Amino acid sequence: MTVRYGDHAALDGVSCTLQPGVNVLLGRNGAGKSTLCRVLASAEQPTRGLLLTSEGPVTDLRSHRSRVGWLPQTPPVAAHMRAGDYLHYAAWLKGLARRERQGAVADALERTGLGPRRHSRIGTLSGGMVRRLGIAQAIVHRPQLLVLDEPTVGLDPEQRIQFYATLRGALDDDTVTLLSTHLLEDVGELAQRVLVLDAGRMRFVGALDSFLATTPEASDREGRIRQAFLAHLADEGAA
């Protein structure tokens, strides 16, 4: 698919297949990660191309959105609301029937470790907690596709470790998760598959093992992830 803003192609003929598990989308600033996330979440439509699911091309955006969980870069939370009420609202937005909402919210709170804060106003929560709430609103309806746009940005190292643990506990095995990031640490912690996007083009899509195999010479894992990423970037100015 291609997404153009005027003369600029934020995504330039990108084609990729996502699989169940965590697909980490790596890219530098401006690579097109958020644009791809928005298209996957049907918050934006491609200029050219389409989104295919196992059920066929996505034509009904509303019904697609009900099957997608999306955490944009800025968690879409309302400071004055209580965490639990906010999740009820998110569940309602996703079309869950009233009788399903109570259980869905309790489950999302439990899976993200937010149960004790369900009555807290969101404005009083720490940045790490708000990020957890962002995950909770994205999974409350048990989506088939979960899109997390740079969820670890702005978290300190300890909050990041907590975030990884929360995410691992919150995911269903059969959920297709796309997590965009420019932090290489996220790859080592979470990735089953890796996608490298650079200057609007997909440079690599494959399993973590194949990604690491591109740089067998580096000895430690962090070094291999770093070298593999650099190996897949376009030369400066090439695109």
Ligand SMILES: Nc1ncnc2c1ncn2[C@@H]1O[C@H](COP(=O)(O)OP(=O)(O)OP(=O)(O)O)[C@@H](O)[C@H]1O
């Ligand atoms: N609404 C828009 N109008 C014009 N240009 C845009 C718009 N949204 C994104 N772009 C441009 O498209 C390119 C890709 O942007 P995008 O936000 O998808 O990148 P990104 O990889 O998410 O970057 P970052 O890591 O900085 O968030 C950038 O050059 C950006 O300036």
